Amino acid sequence: MxxxxxxxxxxxxxxxxxxxxxxxxxxxxxxxxxxxxxxxxxxxxxxxxxxxxxxxxxxxxxxxxxxxxxxxxxxxxxxxxxxxxPCLRVKPHPDLQRQGFWQLGVEVYGGALLAPWFDRDLSLAGRVTYSRDGRIESQLIDFRLPIAVIPSLAIHLNREANQGWAINAQNELPPLIAQVLGEENPDLRALLAEQLSREHDLIADVILDFELSLYDTQPAAVVGLNGDFIAGxxxxxxxxxxxxxxxxxxxxxxxxxxxxxxxxxxxxxxxxxxxxxxxxxxxxxxxxxxxxxxxxxxxxxxxxxxxxxxxxxxxxxxxxxxxxxxxxxxxxxxxxxxxxxxxxxxxxxxxxxxxxxxxxxxxxxxxxxxxxxxxxxxxxxxxxxxxxxxxxxxxxxxxxxxxxxxxxxxxxxxxxxxxxxxxxxxxxx
Known part of the structure; x- marks a missing residue:
């Protein structure tokens, strides 16, 4: 049972x-x-x-x-x-292009423990609102694949890391989702339109808005030598x-x-x-x-x-x-x-x-x-x-x-x- x-x-x-x-x-x-x-x-x-x-x-x-x-x-x-x-939610205008990387601006939802979010295989899911044929509709999406990561700063560049440090949510939490080549302009809305097509086989005229959360793709599991715990x-x-x-x-x-x-x-x-x-x-x-x-x-x-x-x-x-x-x-x-x-x-x-x-x-x-x-x-x-x-x-x-x-x-x-x-x-x- x-x-x-x-x-x-x-x-x-x-x-x-x-x-x-x-x-x-x-x-x-x-x-x-x-x-x-x-x-x-x-x-x-x-x-x-x-x-x-x-x-x-x-x-x-x-x-x-x-x-x-x-x-x-x-x-x-x-x-x-x-x-x-508690989680990380994507901001309304999230696209960031820094040092040749495409990142997403995020805000912290609820009282999250922030340190465990680093170095995880993250995906993106939530609700997208769009217009199609003159109607406003919404759909749930889930990328499922690990498309984002928040890399830690190496210990060599932050010698005090193991003594604890205050994580700056604005500067340190935007995840990397891709490298940007040449004159590419990162566009999350275009990515969401592609996901709607893949996941729901529909073509949106305009992506109007969204409520998206990052999440860890590692599945929950029964763990422990004797299976004593559920981790997830x-x-x-x-x-x-x-x-x-x-x-x-x-x-x-x-x-x-x-x-x-x-x-x-x-x-x-x-x-x-x-x-x-x-x-x-x-x-x-x-x-x-x-x-x-x-x-x-x-x-x-x-x-x-x-x-x-x-x-x-x-x-x-x-x-x-x-x-x-x-x-x-x-x-x-x-x-x-x-x-x-x-x-x-x-x-x-x-x-x-x-x-x-x-x-x-x-x-x-x-x-x-x-x-x-x-x-x-x-x-x-x-x-x-x-x-x-x-x-x-x-x-x-x-x-x-x-x-x-x-x-x-x-x-x-x-x-x-x-x-x-x-x-x-x-x-x-």
Whole structure:
């Protein structure tokens, strides 16, 4: 079971280099399992027992099944995650010609660890908007091949490199994508037009704009002497999106269940398709339009906000509180912060802990050191938007926000098992 899940996760990660691709892959898997796509611009005709999904901006998705038990009396079971990861995004006018090389200007998206981006085989993927025959259209593209690299400066020219240096994002991160010969004029838009032709067999009149990300072409893999780890890009937080999907596909038909995968968490979630925007509430209002019924349902519901947690690193164990150091392969982590950086309460933590015990899933706790700042996630944002009770959890991870992160190879199965049990739970606190 863990091996099959891990391999499916690896395939999902490989096919999801951007939030756009992740959302498309989630949608394809949902539709293949009988979920009906909805368009926000259309009237919805929802049926009891129906299974549906809707996307926004091509980068966020909400999937839901309408259970046979009434939502007003029994609430909803929600699992939330996010589709975005820290990365390097291409600027609108990126073409640079320096020292005979074609480079792309980039900006840092989110709180990325920058050093691991050097000396990697990088590719480019995202969404391209173009005009064709008088119409404006968009397509997802993925070059797949390693077409870019950010070479390190040799140690001989930077003797202090191993003592640490401040990376200048403007000057040091533009990747090389080609050498420029003679009078060539580098033109990314022309390259994108060629890619649209290769990948989609279409001829664009004009490339109008794009949202492109660089990514590491090295596939995720199970690693370690005994296969104890999963190494790969975007584990934060596509691992949780994938686990939530697997659980939803096996949810009990009696319960109303939602999977909410939103974009822009790494930059604060404040967007029309982020957790700090109206997407989730607008969808729920269409499911339950009557105000009092909506409020009663929300107050009987519970959200599990799933986002990766910091595992205690053997080389940096002092970065953790001694009593709250989550281990890899020891199960999901309940995240707690008294300053509401996480939305967990004793009631919601107790429910999740009991759910784990009932289903023989190991469970851990995380509280950041009292002398360190604490990150946050979509849990407090969604709780503040909807007033829904929330528990923040996640799988323990090393190297969070690196170009290649590390998780335990047993933990995905633990998370899928407890989320499936949550979706099928007949009682909420």
């Amino acid at each position: 863990p091996q099959t899940l891990n391999q499916s996760l690896i395939e999902f990660l490989q096919a999801s280099p951007t939030p756009f691709h992740a959302t498309r892959n989630l949608a394809q898997r949902l539709q293949a399992s009988g979920f009906t796509p909805l368009e926000e611009r259309d009237a919805w005709h929802l049926q009891p027992g129906g299974r549906y999904y809707v996307t926004r901006n091509d980068s966020s998705l909400i999937a839901f099944q309408l259970g046979s038990r009434t939502m007003v009396e029994h609430g909803m079971r929600l699992v939330g995650a996010h589709t975005d990861s 890009a975007r584990l934060d937080n596509l691992l949780s999106c994938f686990a939530g999907l697997q659980a939803l596909l096996h949810a009990a038909p009696e319960e109303t269940c939602l999977l909410v995968c939103t974009d822009h968490e790494e930059v604060g979630s404040c967007s029309m398709c982020g957790a700090d925007g109206p997407f989730l509430e607008q969808v729920l209002r269409r499911v339950l339009p009557e105000d009092e019924s909506f409020q009663r349902c929300i107050n009987r519901s519970l959200l599990i906000s799933a986002d990766n947690a910091h595992a205690v690193h053997p080389n940096y164990a002092d970065k953790h509180d001694g009593n709250h150091g989550p281990k890899l392969n020891a199960g999901p982590v309940i995240k707690v912060n008294s300053n509401q950086r996480y939305a967990t309460s004793s009631e919601t933590a107790g429910f999740f802990r009991h759910l784990c015990v009932e289903n023989e899933v190991p469970v851990q706790s995380f509280v950041t050191r009292s002398d360190l700042g604490c990150g946050s996630t979509i849990g407090p944002i969604t709780a503040g938007q909807l007033g829904v009770r929330t528990v923040d959890i996640g799988l323990p991870t090393f190297a969070m926000h690196s170009i290649r992160e590390l998780a335990g190879s047993q933990d995905l199965a633990h998370l899928v098992k407890v989320l499936t049990a949550f979706y099928s739970s007949s009682t909420l606190p």
